[in-house]
Amino acid sequence: MLWFGSARPAIxxxxxxxxxxxxxxxxxxxxxxxxxxxxxxxxFCLAQTKLFQLREAxxxxxxxxxxxRNAYLHKVxxxxxxxxxxxxxxxxxxxxxxxxxxxxxxxxxxxxxxxLPEAFKTPIILFYFEEFSYKEIAEQMDVPLGTVMSRxxxxxxxxxxxxxxxxxxxxxxxxxxxxxxxxxxxxRTEGL
Amino acid sequence: xxxxxVRQLLAFVDRKCEELDAPERAALAQHLERxxxxxxxxxxxREFDQALGAAVRAVAVPPGLQPKILAKLATQPRGTPWxxxxxxxxxxxxxxxxxxxxxxxxxxTPAVSVADIRALAxxxxxxxxVVEQHLSEQGVPVEAPRDFDYxxxxxxxxxxxRGQRVPKLTFASRDGKAVACVLVLSPARFRLGDLHDGMELxxxxxxxxxxxxxxxxxxxxxGDLGALQRLPDQ
Numbered sequence: 001m002l003w004f005g006s007a008r009p010a011i012x013x014x015x016x017x018x019x020x021x022x023x024x025x026x027x028x029x030x031x032x033x034x035x036x037x038x039x040x041x042x043x044f045c046l047a048q049t050k051l052f053q054l055r056e057a058x059x060x061x062x063x064x065x066x067x068x069r070n071a072y073l074h075k076v077x078x079x080x081x082x083x084x085x086x087x088x089x090x091x092x093x094x095x096x097x098x099x100x101x102x103x104x105x106x107x108x109x110x111x112x113x114x115x116l117p118e119a120f121k122t123p124i125i126l127f128y129f130e131e132f133s134y135k136e137i138a139e140q141m142d143v144p145l146g147t148v149m150s151r152x153x154x155x156x157x158x159x160x161x162x163x164x165x166x167x168x169x170x171x172x173x174x175x176x177x178x179x180x181x182x183x184x185x186x187x188r189t190e191g192l
Numbered sequence: 193x194x195x196x197x198v199r200q201l202l203a204f205v206d207r208k209c210e211e212l213d214a215p216e217r218a219a220l221a222q223h224l225e226r227x228x229x230x231x232x233x234x235x236x237x238r239e240f241d242q243a244l245g246a247a248v249r250a251v252a253v254p255p256g257l258q259p260k261i262l263a264k265l266a267t268q269p270r271g272t273p274w275x276x277x278x279x280x281x282x283x284x285x286x287x288x289x290x291x292x293x294x295x296x297x298x299x300x301t302p303a304v305s306v307a308d309i310r311a312l313a314x315x316x317x318x319x320x321x322v323v324e325q326h327l328s329e330q331g332v333p334v335e336a337p338r339d340f341d342y343x344x345x346x347x348x349x350x351x352x353x354r355g356q357r358v359p360k361l362t363f364a365s366r367d368g369k370a371v372a373c374v375l376v377l378s379p380a381r382f383r384l385g386d387l388h389d390g391m392e393l394x395x396x397x398x399x400x401x402x403x404x405x406x407x408x409x410x411x412x413x414x415g416d417l418g419a420l421q422r423l424p425d426q
Binding site for chain 1: 240241243244245246247248249250251253254257258260261262264265268269270
């Protein structure tokens with residue numbers, strides 16, 4: 001399907017099909033409802049101006065997610081607002097155990113996601129959110145497939161640790177201090 | 193597949209598995225069937241993925257967001273595909289210019305007609321003097337054979353023969369039935385050995401040897417040699 005020269009109906013169709021998923025993605029990236037709403041709107045505004053670049057209907061979702069991510073990264077770079085902590089505390093990916101994760105608290109999850117650098121957060125959101133394949137995530141992030149797999153494994157281990165630890169601590173009634181740059185952990189976003 | 197390998201692949205268990213080929217998927221499934229420890233880990237991984245996936249997706253979308261987006265879009269400029277249009281315009285201009293150039297080039301180029309080809313084919317460009325001049329220019333000045341009809345001349349070459357440069361003239365009749373190759377040899381440089389006039393070689397080739405004004409013309413030919421030669425009154 002070519003939408004060349006007939007943007008208005010197509011953009012409405014795109015909004016209808018993808019606005020909710022994009023909002024959820026934006027929310028998980030930014031961690032804030034208003035920012036997610038702004039990002040979603042900005043994404044569709046940009047998409048409207050670039051709609052002629054989209055030649056294949058089945059690429060629309062990935063295309064829109066990519067626009068949103070770029071808009072988010074632009075905001076992050078402009079405001080330098082991203083909270084980044086190191087994944088060094090995780091070390092190598094630990095051997096899996098069969099420990100089960102019970103119900104995940106939404107706020108805990110968002111806090112844990114917010115601690116992840118974007119390079120790790122995006123793969124995990126795309127992986128769980130819309131079930132993008134590794135290959136699709138690699139294309140969207142413009143990184144090698146192996147990098148996506150590595151980041152995903154480490155981010156997953158990080159989340160598992162954070163969520164499991166906190167679940168245990170909540171049960172014990174003892175809050176655990178969160179990792180932060182101020183706690184001495186440096187920022188590292190590549191080579192993990 | 194060993195436990196260590198399987199545990200590296202547990203993330204792929206319930207995915208689209210584009211990254212695993214069919215044998216890998218089969219090996220993974222087979223191992224999980226017979227290894228309770230890995231199967232338990234796979235189940236835990238599956239449950240973790242389900243729980244985390246559900247939690248990640250659990251984001252309430254604000255009511256009224258869709259109409260708000262559409263209203264905002266209505267106030268925004270629509271995209272103009274200026275780049276594709278510019279590219280198309282550039283291609284159009286380039287093609288137009290190219291076409292104009294070709295037309296200009298062809299304007300002064302004469303058309304070739306059948307009559308022209310016939311005239312060229314019948315034209316007697318080659319004659320004895322032209323051949324001798326050409327051979328002289330090639331560094332082998334000789335007197336060309338006088339008894340051939342040069343309208344039948346096909347090639348004039350300078351052949352390497354026993355370390356010497358030797359003129360070689362090829363004649364052929366228009367019907368192609370008679371072909372002759374003439375080597376113009378100097379008796380000072382060559383002796384004929386066992387060659388002699390009127391020899392018949394295996395096949396249909398014959399040899400004639402003509403002594404002509406200080407040169408020896410060795411003629412290998414097939415067909416009617418007379419068809420290639422000029423009449424005495426020509």
